[in-house]
Amino acid sequence: MEQLNSTVVTTISSSSPGHPPPSSQDFRALVTVVVLSLCSILGIPGNIAVIILRPNWQQMSSLSQSLMLNLAVADLLNLITLPLWIHAFLHGWSFGLLACKLISYLIYCCIHCCLLTVIALSLQRYLQVVHGKKWFQQRGQKRLLALLWLVAIILSIPVLVDRQIISVRNLPQCESVYSSLTEQVALLLEETVMGIVSVSVVVFAYIRLKRKVDRAALFNNPQTTCLITSIIVTFFIFWVPFLIVNMLGLAAIFSKNEKLMKFCTDKKSIFRALVFLNSSLDPFLYAFASRNFCTACLKQEHKNNCSTSQEI
Structure with a gap:
């Protein structure tokens, strides 16, 4: 167990027995x-x-605008840290332990907030288009955004504890160092559950929305269908591999499989990079192409108003 613990808790340096050759490491880093x-x-x-x-926000509800602006801000804060990580991959982490902890904490806060915002945006669009319901007045929107960031801040606190500077490929790197397997399992479970919930909500909301679009003649728009499919597929492609590696890591811990754990440790940086790529594509999926959803929402609202008038 101690041997597995040392494999899980620290990142193995290039001089460790059984570690992949430097060329393999260099390829992954590249x-x-x-x-x-x-x-x-x-x-x-x-x-x-x-x-x-x-762009294309004139016809959106104020909540949609607030959520997409919040998503863009969180994505931007996440992405502006990338030059530091690129420098660290190439030359090692040279910014000190405090910067390691604070920048990692900022990234995790932004990632959690992005996931929570995507969940809220998916549910809001689903309720507005499929059920014709609107969320929150102005004061309620501010409280919702504050709640999203508060939850993200709380979920990210463990990063302040476990981030340390260790040697990787003979270079100092800012990595997670866990004090115990219990801490490792708890954090992996938190990341995995959060990711699974996010993927499930996005897939459910947009599949139901697509069915609504397909059933209603007013909403029959191939561009909207293409956009919905793109959102689901993109979110799925960029998050599911990261979740699978996390689940394999949990399996390796419980089965005491050092080979599997080494695989997860080696591959996680690549799949983590895909999460950043998802943040890069968010503005194109959620903002620049949102006029189709605006049209759908307006048509659904008009249909509901007509139905109400007929009933009266």
Whole structure:
């Protein structure tokens, strides 16, 4: 158990027995750096454009606007840290322990807030289009956003404790170092449950929304169907591999499988980079292409008003 614990709790350096050769490590580091660089190039300008231009938002509800602006801000805060991580992958972490903890904490806060915002946005669109219900007045919207950030801040607190500077590939890196397997399992479970809930809500909400679009002649729009499919597939592709690695890590801990744990440790950085790529694509999926949802919402609202008038 102690041997497995040492494998799980710390990241193994390149000089450890049985560790993959440096060329394999260099390839993984290169892939991670390329993905993170792509995220910076696409995501930072994209989210800035969303915050400044707010495209296609004129016909949206105030709640939709608030949620998408919150998503863009959280994504942008997440992505502006990428140059530091790219530098760390190439040259090692040279910014000190305090920066390691605080920047990691900021990233986890933003990721949790993004997930919670996507959940709220999916449910809001589902309720407004499928059931014709609206959420919250202005004061309620501010409370909702404050609640999202509060939950994200609380869920991210363990990062302040477990982030340490350790040697990886003979370079100092900012990584998680767990004091016990119990702590490791608890954090993996929290990440996994949060991810599974997010994916499930997004898939459920948009599949139901798509069925509503397909059934109603007023909403019959191939572009809307394509957008809904893109949101589901993109969210699924970028989050499910990360969740699978987490679940494999849990299986490795419980089965005391060192080989499986080493695989999870080695591959997690690549799948974590995909999460950043999802943040880069958010503005294009949720903001720039939202006019189709606006049209659907307006038509549903008009239909509900007509039905109410006929009943009266």
